[in-house]
Amino acid sequence: MFFSDKHAGMGELADTLAEDAYTEGRSLWRDARRRFMNHRAAVASLVVLALLLLFAAFGQYLSPWDNESIDWASLPNLDEDGLPSLASQHYFGLDPIGRDLYQRTVQGSRISLMVGVLGALTAVVIGTLYGAISGYVGGRTDAIMMRTLEVLSAFPFMFLVIVLMAVFGRNVLLIFVAIGAVSWLNMARIVRGQTLSLKRKEYIEAAMSVGVHPFLIVLRHIVPNVLGVVIVYATLLVPEMILFESFISFLGLGVSEPYTSWGALISEGADAMWTAPWTLIFPMLMLVLTLFCFNFLGDGLRDALDPKDR
Amino acid sequence: MFSFIIRRLAVAVPTILALITVSFVLMHAAPGGPFTNERNVPEAVMENIEAKYNLDKPLWQQYLIYVGNVAQGDLGPSFRYKDFTVNELIESSFPRSAYIGAWSFLFVVVFGVGLGVVAALKQNRWPDYTVMTAAMTGVVFPNFVMAPLLVLLFAVTLRWLPAGGWEGGQVEYIVLPIIAMATSYIAQVARITRSSMIETLRSPFIRTARAKGIPRHKIVLRHALKPALIPVVSYLGPAFVGIITGSVIIDQVFSTGGIGQHFVNGAINRDYSLILGVTILVGVLTIVFNAAVDILYTWLDPRVRY
Amino acid sequence: MTVNNVQTITSTANRMEEGSGRWLSRALLVCLAPLVFIACSGSDDNHAKGGDRALEAADIDAPETRLKAHPTTGEQLARRQVLVRGNASEPASLDPQLVQDSVGGAIVVDLFEGLTRSGPRGDTEPAMATSWASSNNNLTWTFQLREDGLWSDGSTVTAQDFVYGWRRAVDPEVGSNYAYYIESAGVANAGEIIAGDKAPDTLGVRAVDDFTFEVTLEEPITYLPDMTVHYTMFPAPRQAIEAHGEDWTRPGKMVSNGAYTLNAWHIGEKLVAARNPRYWGDDSTIIDRVVYLPIESSSAELQRYASGELHMTSTVPVSQMARLKKERPKELVMVPSMATYMYAFNVNRPPFDDVRVRRALTYAIDRNIIVSYITRGNQMPAFTLTPPYVSGFDFRQPEYATWSQTRRDEEAREALEEAGYTEDNPLEFELLYNTDESHKALAIVVSQMWKEKLGAKVTISNLEWKTFLSEKQAGNYGIARFGWKGDYNEASTFLTLLTSDSGNNDGGWSNETYDQLLLDARSSDDPNPYYVRAEEILWQAFPVVPVYFNTTVALVSPSLKGYPEKNPRTIVYSKDMYITAD
Numbered sequence A: 001m002f003f004s005d006k007h008a009g010m011g012e013l014a015d016t017l018a019e020d021a022y023t024e025g026r027s028l029w030r031d032a033r034r035r036f037m038n039h040r041a042a043v044a045s046l047v048v049l050a051l052l053l054l055f056a057a058f059g060q061y062l063s064p065w066d067n068e069s070i071d072w073a074s075l076p077n078l079d080e081d082g083l084p085s086l087a088s089q090h091y092f093g094l095d096p097i098g099r100d101l102y103q104r105t106v107q108g109s110r111i112s113l114m115v116g117v118l119g120a121l122t123a124v125v126i127g128t129l130y131g132a133i134s135g136y137v138g139g140r141t142d143a144i145m146m147r148t149l150e151v152l153s154a155f156p157f158m159f160l161v162i163v164l165m166a167v168f169g170r171n172v173l174l175i176f177v178a179i180g181a182v183s184w185l186n187m188a189r190i191v192r193g194q195t196l197s198l199k200r201k202e203y204i205e206a207a208m209s210v211g212v213h214p215f216l217i218v219l220r221h222i223v224p225n226v227l228g229v230v231i232v233y234a235t236l237l238v239p240e241m242i243l244f245e246s247f248i249s250f251l252g253l254g255v256s257e258p259y260t261s262w263g264a265l266i267s268e269g270a271d272a273m274w275t276a277p278w279t280l281i282f283p284m285l286m287l288v289l290t291l292f293c294f295n296f297l298g299d300g301l302r303d304a305l306d307p308k309d310r
Numbered sequence B: 001m002f003s004f005i006i007r008r009l010a011v012a013v014p015t016i017l018a019l020i021t022v023s024f025v026l027m028h029a030a031p032g033g034p035f036t037n038e039r040n041v042p043e044a045v046m047e048n049i050e051a052k053y054n055l056d057k058p059l060w061q062q063y064l065i066y067v068g069n070v071a072q073g074d075l076g077p078s079f080r081y082k083d084f085t086v087n088e089l090i091e092s093s094f095p096r097s098a099y100i101g102a103w104s105f106l107f108v109v110v111f112g113v114g115l116g117v118v119a120a121l122k123q124n125r126w127p128d129y130t131v132m133t134a135a136m137t138g139v140v141f142p143n144f145v146m147a148p149l150l151v152l153l154f155a156v157t158l159r160w161l162p163a164g165g166w167e168g169g170q171v172e173y174i175v176l177p178i179i180a181m182a183t184s185y186i187a188q189v190a191r192i193t194r195s196s197m198i199e200t201l202r203s204p205f206i207r208t209a210r211a212k213g214i215p216r217h218k219i220v221l222r223h224a225l226k227p228a229l230i231p232v233v234s235y236l237g238p239a240f241v242g243i244i245t246g247s248v249i250i251d252q253v254f255s256t257g258g259i260g261q262h263f264v265n266g267a268i269n270r271d272y273s274l275i276l277g278v279t280i281l282v283g284v285l286t287i288v289f290n291a292a293v294d295i296l297y298t299w300l301d302p303r304v305r306y
Numbered sequence C: 001m002t003v004n005n006v007q008t009i010t011s012t013a014n015r016m017e018e019g020s021g022r023w024l025s026r027a028l029l030v031c032l033a034p035l036v037f038i039a040c041s042g043s044d045d046n047h048a049k050g051g052d053r054a055l056e057a058a059d060i061d062a063p064e065t066r067l068k069a070h071p072t073t074g075e076q077l078a079r080r081q082v083l084v085r086g087n088a089s090e091p092a093s094l095d096p097q098l099v100q101d102s103v104g105g106a107i108v109v110d111l112f113e114g115l116t117r118s119g120p121r122g123d124t125e126p127a128m129a130t131s132w133a134s135s136n137n138n139l140t141w142t143f144q145l146r147e148d149g150l151w152s153d154g155s156t157v158t159a160q161d162f163v164y165g166w167r168r169a170v171d172p173e174v175g176s177n178y179a180y181y182i183e184s185a186g187v188a189n190a191g192e193i194i195a196g197d198k199a200p201d202t203l204g205v206r207a208v209d210d211f212t213f214e215v216t217l218e219e220p221i222t223y224l225p226d227m228t229v230h231y232t233m234f235p236a237p238r239q240a241i242e243a244h245g246e247d248w249t250r251p252g253k254m255v256s257n258g259a260y261t262l263n264a265w266h267i268g269e270k271l272v273a274a275r276n277p278r279y280w281g282d283d284s285t286i287i288d289r290v291v292y293l294p295i296e297s298s299s300a301e302l303q304r305y306a307s308g309e310l311h312m313t314s315t316v317p318v319s320q321m322a323r324l325k326k327e328r329p330k331e332l333v334m335v336p337s338m339a340t341y342m343y344a345f346n347v348n349r350p351p352f353d354d355v356r357v358r359r360a361l362t363y364a365i366d367r368n369i370i371v372s373y374i375t376r377g378n379q380m381p382a383f384t385l386t387p388p389y390v391s392g393f394d395f396r397q398p399e400y401a402t403w404s405q406t407r408r409d410e411e412a413r414e415a416l417e418e419a420g421y422t423e424d425n426p427l428e429f430e431l432l433y434n435t436d437e438s439h440k441a442l443a444i445v446v447s448q449m450w451k452e453k454l455g456a457k458v459t460i461s462n463l464e465w466k467t468f469l470s471e472k473q474a475g476n477y478g479i480a481r482f483g484w485k486g487d488y489n490e491a492s493t494f495l496t497l498l499t500s501d502s503g504n505n506d507g508g509w510s511n512e513t514y515d516q517l518l519l520d521a522r523s524s525d526d527p528n529p530y531y532v533r534a535e536e537i538l539w540q541a542f543p544v545v546p547v548y549f550n551t552t553v554a555l556v557s558p559s560l561k562g563y564p565e566k567n568p569r570t571i572v573y574s575k576d577m578y579i580t581a582d
Helices: A009-021 A028-038 A040-062 A072-081 A101-137 A139-154 A157-168 A172-198 A202-210 A214-250 A262-271 A278-305 B002-029 B043-052 B059-071 B086-121 B126-140 B143-157 B171-201 B204-211 B216-244 B248-254 B260-269 B272-300 C003-015 C020-047 C050-058 C102-111 C159-170 C179-184 C190-195 C238-249 C298-306 C318-327 C355-363 C367-374 C405-418 C437-454 C465-473 C492-498 C512-523 C528-541
Strands: C082-086 C116-118 C124-126 C129-135 C140-145 C205-209 C212-216 C260-266 C270-275 C289-293 C332-345 C428-434 C457-463 C479-485 C544-555
Touching: A028 A040, A028 A278, A040 A101, A040 A278, A072 C318, A072 C367, A101 A139, A101 A172, A101 A214, A101 A262, A101 A278, A139 A172, A139 B002, A139 B272, A157 A172, A157 B002, A157 B260, A157 C465, A172 A214, A172 B216, A172 B272, A202 A214, A214 A262, A214 A278, A214 B126, A214 B171, A214 B216, A262 A278, A262 B143, A278 B126, A278 B171, B002 B059, B002 B272, B043 C190, B059 B272, B086 B126, B086 B171, B086 B216, B086 B260, B086 B272, B126 B171, B143 B171, B143 B248, B143 C298, B171 B216, B171 B248, B204 B216, B216 B272, B248 B260, B248 C298, B260 B272, B260 C465, C082 C298, C102 C260, C102 C270, C102 C289, C124 C129, C140 C159, C159 C179, C159 C190, C159 C205, C159 C212, C159 C238, C179 C190, C298 C318, C318 C437, C355 C405, C355 C437, C355 C544, C367 C437, C367 C544, C405 C437, C428 C437, C428 C465, C437 C457, C437 C479, C457 C465, C465 C479, C479 C544, C492 C512, C492 C528, C512 C528
Parallel strands: C082 C289, C428 C457, C428 C479
Antiparallel strands: C116 C124, C129 C140, C140 C212, C205 C212, C260 C270, C270 C289, C332 C479, C332 C544
């Protein structure tokens, strides 16, 4: 098929072929990125998440209200004046005591996104390492680590929060401590399960026989192979952490008024579901959007980073 | 296998003891006590009430008395429900939560795994997206939104089902709690199953099986399913314990009289013995089902050995 | 739902044929089919009326009522008289001497009966006592008991049962939280017995004979019959308590003397009381069974009411008030109650040690906005500690209650300036409240008012209940939410809150004149002038910020009659009500 008049002779042909043969080295990251970009939903999610971040950071400038002032004039006729409207610039309407829901949702986004992402990240890091080490080392270490995990799973968590608050006072950082304390437990179990199955594989045996340090085996062979499940479970954790924060607020920890979070907004909205459905719909919409984005993102990441695809 | 069970049993006792100790310390570290009241109780009365419940003794003594009682199966009197003992409270409420929980769990496994497998087989095509979106509604609607919504729809508007109650666990009373409970777990199980199944289907041994011409459904059911289920089963172990110990939201919205309410109310009321009692229950269940999961691993993947 | 739907599901399932999908589709069918059948069978209930539906929901087998029509009004009565009530939460105990809140109280006043009871307007009516008289300058009270009063086991209720009950209330071994109630009634030796210095049988009560109960007081109390309405002063069945010990409050073991006996108790689900045929007034009791549902979530309670499963709720979620006023105006009941909602100051902690600051904060709250648009329950704005509908109380208000809000705001700003707070030096403090949606809403509104009108920087913090109590009682607060419900229908139940020796006065405010006034009031024939002067002290000293006087808001089904819509004591006796057929 190369023998056509278009190609001026074999010599030039040889040069052309030689040039074509010199390709740039392909790194694994570029492969991964290519695979990720092929996953349309994941790319779309990345875009939406970026928009969400912009919303959280700068959305407040789009409306003249703020997140704590009460619109006294609208209180007498709240079911009409509280409706979302572009004219009054209460884009999301008013909450049952007359505060602008749009501004509160924007402010809540910051807290919730931070809580969700950081909580999931903590779970990923601590849980993966704990589970992988426990599963790989096995024996008594595994037994001790797993029994400790069981104790941590069963103990009354509410008291931990109450005591933390009593000792450290109301500190926003404490939310992360409290969330971090429980988010990794299930992750560790899942990773351990996978590890138990993985560690009998031949390439692990090979690495062991070569004399690779166990910790390196864990890091370089086990962890990448469990990443698939880890990423998926992590994306499930994001909304769980966001909602969990609202439970902790109930105990007095977490953000205090006027600061709010999606979880708190949703729980207030659930109470006013019948009379003011918009107070539930908008924060839930945010949560749904975030959830779907993280899910598809997780899918894309898993596809991209799956070692079996190489 | 037998020695495995014996080993686990032997370790269970110190684990429970550790659990009791940690919980005991934490509980007493929290401000306020079971008898802290809005109307200030005169000191003399307070002294007497506390003496009745051994609260006047030093902590380590209370601890030893409690552990001694537990060893004999006595979980003590409830500090808040003065007419009941903890044993009675657990005996009357746990079966209800377990009943609803068991049914929910059945749905979770059937629908969760089923939907996950279907989605994995049709990855990135329409069935996948529809199934996953449907499954996601469970995660998106937290149970404190889902439960009242269900009641609003089925009880208040359509009047098909009662809005609450237990009445011996008749079908119409448990349908809504089961749905509310199951939906969030189904989504998680479906996603984990799907992802794990996708990965397993890419494994070399599946490629071998396909090359050998084994029909598709046999590949999925006989070869791919078992290893794919490992992370699912890891998730389901603790999930099962969570499901059968109920949820405070489900108990509150549906007035089932289950045990979920006791976890939160016990902490709020500082009902020390009740909290310890339910904690021990959860601890025992966790240990048992984690052991069961570990045994399941060996069945799912014969290479796993302890 | 018809058979067509079942067919649709089957065909959908069949279409999901992809090999491994087939078993899945069959599994789905198996699971969905029962739901379809439940839905089909349930649709017949669409037309069930409120009463019948509540009855079905309660699933109680009650006999058909004897009467067809109400004896006095002639209204047609429902076939089965089973009352289903929302009761806020699980009672901690059903022992009358151990009950400490209105949740247990609501049940106990149906199961037991004391010397007196509350009339429909909060007045005091005879119950087990047919008459009473005081002698010796109100230091001795003698109650004549009815002779046909029976316990549910058939034995007669005697004065000894009251002696036994009152002694239990103060007995340190029994450990009642309401022991102080007997002491505040001035019963002789109560204080010492509670402190453990004397034996319970030295309490100033005795049975002169089987049907004469005599109370000896250490100081003259004119309103003792008002106080005996409260459940702590109910009689106790010695025979049951001695036979069963701590178990005596179980169904089957409990012996009670009220219109109902305890039939079933399922924690977290329901509590059932059944008619007590031995009750002396049984002929006029129409309701056969009472079901109390401990529904903690007010929105869940509302939903059960809306689905027809309750006849009356214990409360109404604030967020639904506006809608319910429009959609169910006749079912919404708003009864002024003897309770005040306020914020308490810790007068030892700056900036609240300055009375001008306290005055400014009290003035700058627009109570009309709060009761009209936030709480929406027809509450009355409060400027005093004691509510107006307390029996016999000479209710007056301070002058600033009559000013316009604008004027109050101005005066508030002036007071704050005097105290040294300006734009450059704004007032800063933290407001504490216990976690609860309505407390949160109010705290937000009040703090915003202070912010806008006074330029104050207020942070609001919530704590869970026990931590809140523990902090408040330890005085670890500057300003905290506070509420008080009267124990009996007389002003001293409110005013004694702020005496120097009151166990509930953790804000540290103390005023000798105030203390003396209340002491004098106790021993005088007409305490009102003392009460008025005591209140006047409060109007100038501002130890607390009264916000509004509570109302009890509830939804009452149109078929439930006899609900006491005007009783500020908010005691709802089931035996006074009846259910009509509609």
